[in-house]
Every structure is written in structure tokens, then in C-alpha cells.
Amino acid sequence: MAATAIELVIESTNYTRPRDRARELWAFREVVLAFAERNIRVKYKQAVLGILWAVLQPLIFLGIFMVVFGRMGNISGGGTSYPAFALAALVPWFFVQTAVTFGAQALLMDGALLRKVYFPRETPVLGAVLSAGLDFAVGFVLLLVLEPVLGGHLSWNLLMVVPLWLILAVLTTGVSLILGALNVYYRDFRFVLPVVLQLWMFGSPVAYPLSTVHAEWRGAYILLNPAAGVLDGFRRALAEGRLPDLGLLALSTAVSCLVAWFGYWMFKRMEPGFADVV
Amino acid sequence: MSWAIRFEDVSKKYPGAGWGYPSLRGDLSRLGRSVAARLTRRKRDPEDPFALRDVSFDVKEGEAFAIVGPNGAGKTTALKLLTRISFPTRGRIRVRGRIGALIEVGSGIHPELTGRENIWLYGRIMGMSRQEINRRFDEIVEFAELGDVLDRTVKRYSSGMQLRLGFSIASHLDPDIFVVDEALAVGDAGFQAKCVERMMRLVAEGRTLLFVSHNLTAVEAICRRGIFLLNGQIEHDGAIREVLQSYVDWIDARQQERWNSTGAPRGRGLAVERVSFHDAAGAECAAFRTGDTIEIRIAVRPSRPIVQPAFAFGITDGRPGSLIICSMAVDGHVPPVIDRPTVVSCRIHNLPLLPRVYQTWCSVVGDHAYGDLVDWQIVGTFRVMEGPGGADTPAPLSALRTSGVIHVAHAWDVATTGDPDVVTAVEGYSP
Known part of the structure; x- marks a missing residue:
């Protein structure tokens, strides 16, 4: 009976060993999926075009890029056409944007639930990042269809999409945890978020090639912006049919993991107060 | 009998009570003020008040326990600490068994989704597995009395229907310890009766129940022991009758005081x-x-x-x-x-x-x-x-277990109407 049941001790700090945290998160995996499923259902329920928006967003930006950068800025796609070149980075970029936007807002959106029900507070954030994954999957299908038409080269290297997406998911989870936790305490971050994302996009090789950055500065650049190495990897795999630059990718992966670890650590430190301020 | 819940000198202070939403600007100005106060050795801002102060009590396994007290006494805070929604400032709480909470049910129900989708999603967020939901789906729908509107979006439901849906999902969880906070204050009379019935059945099954309510009648009917919280401190801890007595005395004294002053x-x-x-x-x-x-x-x-x-x-x-x-x-x-x-x-x-x-x-x-x-x-x-x-005062237990309130003179008669061969023997009973 209860005498043999696991005893739960609730104290002022919620310090638990990392292993127990991992076990708890695993026990709540169903909750992460439920949050993800709910986000997707709610998001597309009222939109007339539904899931098509996942395709339209990058296409609209592709149009803008073609006019602004392709024509006026005279940026070329190297070996491939500019549209094929730009689209291959735009689709993963929109994953970053959607995941971080929803991930950072997740705790506020579910404030009512936070104040009434216990679950590890990172679950709605993870759910938000996961639900952005569906948008990416739809975008990926778009890429498979359009790249050959636009003049890109597809090869078996497109299988690299899976590890590339995983790295991007780790990175966006970390960023979402940091911004999401700050968002609870300081509502000001609501206004900062769109600006940060806009700057991040223009600071990443989405509209322009990574080669714009001088080779000896590339390492430092990726330390600052780990997304850059991954986005370049996507472009090589999906538009140029080449393998990603594994050196840069390894650096991106390391920095992404560091960001995710720091985000999780910070989130867990701030977690006990969430329900009191939300 | 061993305890299922134990509060050990638990205190809770809400950060920045009375400051409203935190903002960067607010934090910076507060920091500035406290530095200035330290420099000039003036008195600093008054301390935040305690929502709960050095509260200790035990809830025994299988017991129906009540927390009563006026608004703002710390009842809901105690439940939030227990359910790990919020954390204590000092002290610790120990819990044995899985907790299921009914705190302001319906807060997780999403208006854009249908009743069916909500049962699936909210149920999982509340901690039910898919198999559990699958098994109890019909039961949940039936309890909520929503059979014909299940596939309509919840925003088209009446508020009573939304409440029934929330309570129904939450009350079909399968915890060892049930925490209920004033879920009965809303909902029509028939549904309220159903909720009380459900709680009584859980208690009868041997679950531990922690019940917070202003409905003293329901508290007295369901619970055996409890505490009376006042200003974040325990005023009385004991058998439910004594606790209610001291609470009712307090209410009366307050009323009298108010009349005297106003x-x-x-x-x-x-x-x-x-x-x-x-x-x-x-x-x-x-x-x-x-x-x-x-x-x-x-x-x-x-x-x-x-x-x-x-x-x-x-x-x-x-x-x-x-x-x-x-x-x-x-x-x-x-x-x-x-x-x-x-x-x-x-x-x-x-x-x-x-x-x-x-x-x-x-x-x-x-x-x-x-x-x-x-x-x-x-x-x-x-x-x-x-x-x-x-002479004809009813025995205590029978009075507690029924919902009637009026006593009338009455008499029982038990008469046999058949041969004794139908029932051969009652085990362990000899006349």
C-alpha cells in the first residue's frame, strides 16, 4: 500500500538529480505529445487554408528574396539557381522561427493550466517545438517537389535532413527555454522576440551564401550563430546535392548542445516561481 | 495507520505580492530603491506577507480531510504546494502516493476544440494514459451528460457544460490521493449532488481525500478530520466537528464584531x-x-x-x-x-x-x-x-451518512415473509 509507495518530498528548491529529471520527462512524454497535437489542431482549425500556410510562408519570402536579393542585390546561388538556393534555407529557417515564436510563448499561452495542473514546465515548450516540426515536414515535401523544377540538384545526400533537423531542434529548444523562462518574469520579451528573430534571420545565411563570410572568420561566426552551419548544411544537401561541411556542422552541433544545456539549466532554476507569476 | 500527506513547518510567501506583474523596469527600480535605502540607512520596503506560516499537519492514509477557513486564509495555497504547482518558501511537504487534483476544473479545456478532442488532450495533460482514456471514455461522456454535443467545439457549450466536462475528465483520474478545491461551488444542484456522491465513493474505496470548501454541510458529510486555517496559520486541528465548531464560532464572533463597529x-x-x-x-x-x-x-x-x-x-x-x-x-x-x-x-x-x-x-x-x-x-x-x-436521538454515523436534515418520529418493522431454506447460512454468524 501507500507505505511502500514512492515518497515525494516537496521543498523550497525543486532540485532533483539530472537522472530523475530525465526519468520524469520520459514519464511525461505523453503530455509533450498532447501539447504538440493540441497546438497543431488549434493552429489549423480556424485557418481557411489550413496546413497550406506552412507552404505559403516560405514561398512568399522566396518571392521577396528573389526580387530584393536575387535581382537588386545580385546575389547568385553559386552552382544552382537563386530560387533553389534560397528555398533550401528558407524552409528550415521557418522551422526555427515558428518553433521559437511558439516555444517562447508556450508558458504564457498555457498560463491557466500552469496555475492548476502539475507537469514539468518544459513540456509545453517541447510540445511547441515539436508541433513546428510538422510545418517543417510539409515544407520538406514542398522542397522535394520544387527543387528539381527550380534547378536544384537532389541526391541521396537529402537523407542528411534528418540529423540536420535534429540539431536545429536541439538549438531551438534551448533558445525557446531561455526566452520562454524570461518571458514569464518579464513580459517585455514579447516585444523583443520578433526583433530578435528578424535579426537572427538576417544574420544567418538564408538570403545569402555562407561564403559571404570570409573563410577564417567562419568558425567564430558559427560560435556566435550556430544555426548558420546547419542552414548551410541544409542548402548543400537539398539544393546542391552535396554533403554538408562536416567540420562546421560539428561546431554547430557542439554549440547547439551547449545552448540547449544552458537553456534547460536556466529554465529549471526559474521553474519553481512560474506558477506564482504567470 | 500511516500518513499519506505530511506538512512540516511549511511557509509560503508570494514574491512581490502587491507589485503586480514583474517587469524589467520594476525590477530595476526596486533594485535602485533598495540600494538607495541601504546607503541612506533608511527603512526598506515592508516585507511581503506570508500566505502560509509554519503549517504542520498530517493526513492519514484513506482519510477524508478538510481544510476550512475564510477567503485568503491560505487554503488554496496549501493545495497548490501539495500539487507541486507552486513551491514552499520554507519547510517541506511529504506525499505518499499519486496525487490527482481538482482545482478550478476546466482551466485546461480549449474552446477551439471539440468535446471529444478535449477529453483526449486534457485527459493526457492531466496524466491519464491513452489506454486509460480509451477504457473510460464512455464513462466520462456519460458522467458529463454531453452525449449529443460531443463533436461540437467547446466554445459553443454553455459554461455549465464546460464545467461538467472539466470535472468529469478530472474526476476519472485514478489517483491514490484526491485533492478537491471548491469544485462544487458551480454547476447545478443535480450535478453538485453527483459530485458529492462521487467523492464519497472514492472515500469508501479507501482513497485519501483532501477537500477544501466553503460548503460546510458537504464538508461535514464527507470528512472526518480537518484543519481551520486563518491568516495562513492553523487555528484548529482535529475531528471535523470540533474544527467546524471553532470555525463557526469564529464566523459568529466576526459578525458580532462587525455589527458592534458598524x-x-x-x-x-x-x-x-x-x-x-x-x-x-x-x-x-x-x-x-x-x-x-x-x-x-x-x-x-x-x-x-x-x-x-x-x-x-x-x-x-x-x-x-x-x-x-x-x-x-x-x-x-x-x-x-x-x-x-x-x-x-x-x-x-x-x-x-x-x-x-x-x-x-x-x-x-x-x-x-x-x-x-x-x-x-x-x-x-x-x-x-x-x-x-x-430518547430517539439518531446515532451519529447514520446522521452523517445521509443527506436528510429533518428528524421525524418514525418506527421500523422487519417481518419475515418466507421459509428459511432460501438462505442457508450467513458466514460467521450464529444466532
Whole structure:
């Protein structure tokens, strides 16, 4: 009976060993999926075009890029056409944007639930990042269809999409945890978020090639912006049919993991107060 | 029996209480102020108040335990700490077993989704597995009485329907420890009765129940032990009857205090100075037994001569409507005039009420079209205890387990109508 049941001790700090945290998160995996499923259902329920928006967003930006950068800025796609070149980075970029936007807002959106029900507070954030994954999957299908038409080269290297997406998911989870936790305490971050994302996009090789950055500065650049190495990897795999630059990718992966670890650590430190301020 | 929940010197302070939403600007200005205060050695901002202060109590395994107290006493805070929604500032809480909480049910229900989708998603967020939901889906729908609107979006539901959906999902969790916070305050009477029934069944199954409510009748019916919280501290810890007694005493004292300071309840031309309850000997008393004589006294002071004021008393047990009405207007016994301080008393012989807490209502109506002299309102509470009283006083347990409140003289008869061969033997029983 209860005498043999696991005893739960609730104290002022919620310090638990990392292993127990991992076990708890695993026990709540169903909750992460439920949050993800709910986000997707709610998001597309009222939109007339539904899931098509996942395709339209990058296409609209592709149009803008073609006019602004392709024509006026005279940026070329190297070996491939500019549209094929730009689209291959735009689709993963929109994953970053959607995941971080929803991930950072997740705790506020579910404030009512936070104040009434216990679950590890990172679950709605993870759910938000996961639900952005569906948008990416739809975008990926778009890429498979359009790249050959636009003049890109597809090869078996497109299988690299899976590890590339995983790295991007780790990175966006970390960023979402940091911004999401700050968002609870300081509502000001609501206004900062769109600006940060806009700057991040223009600071990443989405509209322009990574080669714009001088080779000896590339390492430092990726330390600052780990997304850059991954986005370049996507472009090589999906538009140029080449393998990603594994050196840069390894650096991106390391920095992404560091960001995710720091985000999780910070989130867990701030977690006990969430329900009191939300 | 071992404990299921143990609070050990638990204190809780809400950060920045009274500061509103935190913002970067607010934090910076507070930091500036505290530095300035330290430099100039002036007094700093007052400390945040405690929502809960050094609270310790045990809930035994399989016990139905209540937390009562006025608004803001810390009841909900205690539950939030227990359910790990919020964390204590000091002290610790130990819990054995899986907790399921019904705190303001329906907060997770999403208006854009259908009832069916909500059961699936909300159920999982509340901690049910897919198999569990699958197994209990029909039960949940049936309990919520939503069969025909299940595939409609929840925003088209009435608020009562949304509430039923929320309660139904949450109450079909399968925890060892059930935490219920005032879930009964809403919902129609039929649904409330169903909820009480469900809680009683859980208790009967041996689950631990922690119940927070202002419905003292429900608390007394369901719980055996409890605490009375006041300003974040335990005022009384013990058997539910004592706890309720001390809470009701506190309410009465507060009421009396308020009347003394503000004068009286709103009366036009007639001020109520004091309402008290007395036993057959005339001594003031707040606890009675079934069959006792109770006298309700109301002391009034008119500011002008009042012609033919008709007094009326009503007794309720918290549910709408009065159980007993004693009205001068109905009885045709109205004093001709009141022009000086007066005590009006109403004596009820052989009180036909079963053990429970009761509220007394009062109104005074004048003969002219001035409207009510004193509006219909609660003027006091008293309590009927179980135990040796009149000859036919009911045994304590039977009174607690039923929902009836009126005691009538009655007799039972058990007569055999067949041969004894139908039932061969009752195990362990020999006549």
C-alpha cells in the first residue's frame, strides 16, 4: 500500500538529480505529445487554408528574396539557381522561427493550466517545438517537389535532413527555454522576440551564401550563430546535392548542445516561481 | 495507520505580492530603491506577507480531510504546494502516493476544440494514459451528460457544460490521493449532488481525500478530520466537528464584531444590535441536540416608533430555500408598536433537525409601504451535535451518512415473509 509507495518530498528548491529529471520527462512524454497535437489542431482549425500556410510562408519570402536579393542585390546561388538556393534555407529557417515564436510563448499561452495542473514546465515548450516540426515536414515535401523544377540538384545526400533537423531542434529548444523562462518574469520579451528573430534571420545565411563570410572568420561566426552551419548544411544537401561541411556542422552541433544545456539549466532554476507569476 | 500527506513547518510567501506583474523596469527600480535605502540607512520596503506560516499537519492514509477557513486564509495555497504547482518558501511537504487534483476544473479545456478532442488532450495533460482514456471514455461522456454535443467545439457549450466536462475528465483520474478545491461551488444542484456522491465513493474505496470548501454541510458529510486555517496559520486541528465548531464560532464572533463597529445590518429605522441562541434554561449557547429547545433572540433599537413590525426567522443548511420558517406575519402575532430597545425571541420546541451546521436568516417588515425594515439576511449560525439527547436521538454515523436534515418520529418493522431454506447460512454468524 501507500507505505511502500514512492515518497515525494516537496521543498523550497525543486532540485532533483539530472537522472530523475530525465526519468520524469520520459514519464511525461505523453503530455509533450498532447501539447504538440493540441497546438497543431488549434493552429489549423480556424485557418481557411489550413496546413497550406506552412507552404505559403516560405514561398512568399522566396518571392521577396528573389526580387530584393536575387535581382537588386545580385546575389547568385553559386552552382544552382537563386530560387533553389534560397528555398533550401528558407524552409528550415521557418522551422526555427515558428518553433521559437511558439516555444517562447508556450508558458504564457498555457498560463491557466500552469496555475492548476502539475507537469514539468518544459513540456509545453517541447510540445511547441515539436508541433513546428510538422510545418517543417510539409515544407520538406514542398522542397522535394520544387527543387528539381527550380534547378536544384537532389541526391541521396537529402537523407542528411534528418540529423540536420535534429540539431536545429536541439538549438531551438534551448533558445525557446531561455526566452520562454524570461518571458514569464518579464513580459517585455514579447516585444523583443520578433526583433530578435528578424535579426537572427538576417544574420544567418538564408538570403545569402555562407561564403559571404570570409573563410577564417567562419568558425567564430558559427560560435556566435550556430544555426548558420546547419542552414548551410541544409542548402548543400537539398539544393546542391552535396554533403554538408562536416567540420562546421560539428561546431554547430557542439554549440547547439551547449545552448540547449544552458537553456534547460536556466529554465529549471526559474521553474519553481512560474506558477506564482504567470 | 500511516500518513499519506505530511506538512512540516511549511511557509509560503508570494514574491512581490502587491507589485503586480514583474517587469524589467520594476525590477530595476526596486533594485535602485533598495540600494538607495541601504546607503541612506533608511527603512526598506515592508516585507511581503506570508500566505502560509509554519503549517504542520498530517493526513492519514484513506482519510477524508478538510481544510476550512475564510477567503485568503491560505487554503488554496496549501493545495497548490501539495500539487507541486507552486513551491514552499520554507519547510517541506511529504506525499505518499499519486496525487490527482481538482482545482478550478476546466482551466485546461480549449474552446477551439471539440468535446471529444478535449477529453483526449486534457485527459493526457492531466496524466491519464491513452489506454486509460480509451477504457473510460464512455464513462466520462456519460458522467458529463454531453452525449449529443460531443463533436461540437467547446466554445459553443454553455459554461455549465464546460464545467461538467472539466470535472468529469478530472474526476476519472485514478489517483491514490484526491485533492478537491471548491469544485462544487458551480454547476447545478443535480450535478453538485453527483459530485458529492462521487467523492464519497472514492472515500469508501479507501482513497485519501483532501477537500477544501466553503460548503460546510458537504464538508461535514464527507470528512472526518480537518484543519481551520486563518491568516495562513492553523487555528484548529482535529475531528471535523470540533474544527467546524471553532470555525463557526469564529464566523459568529466576526459578525458580532462587525455589527458592534458598524452599528448593525442595514435597517431602515430599526437597528439590529445582537442575535443570540439560547437553550431551554435561557443560557446562551451555540450547539444543540436534536429534540432540544432552541430560542433565537434578536435585540433591536428603533430610531422612530415602528408600527406593527413583523419579524421572521428562517433556518437553512446552506442549500437554497429555508428548512424552517417562523413568521409573525403568518402566525398573526405582530407587536402593535416598538418605540424603545426591545428583545424579540422565538422559541422552537423539540428541534427537528439532524446534526449539522445551520444558518439563521432574519427579516423585519413594517406595515407601511416603506419596504423591508431589515432585509432577509444571515444573522447567525448554530450547530446541532450528535450524541445523547432526547430518547430517539439518531446515532451519529447514520446522521452523517445521509443527506436528510429533518428528524421525524418514525418506527421500523422487519417481518419475515418466507421459509428459511432460501438462505442457508450467513458466514460467521450464529444466532
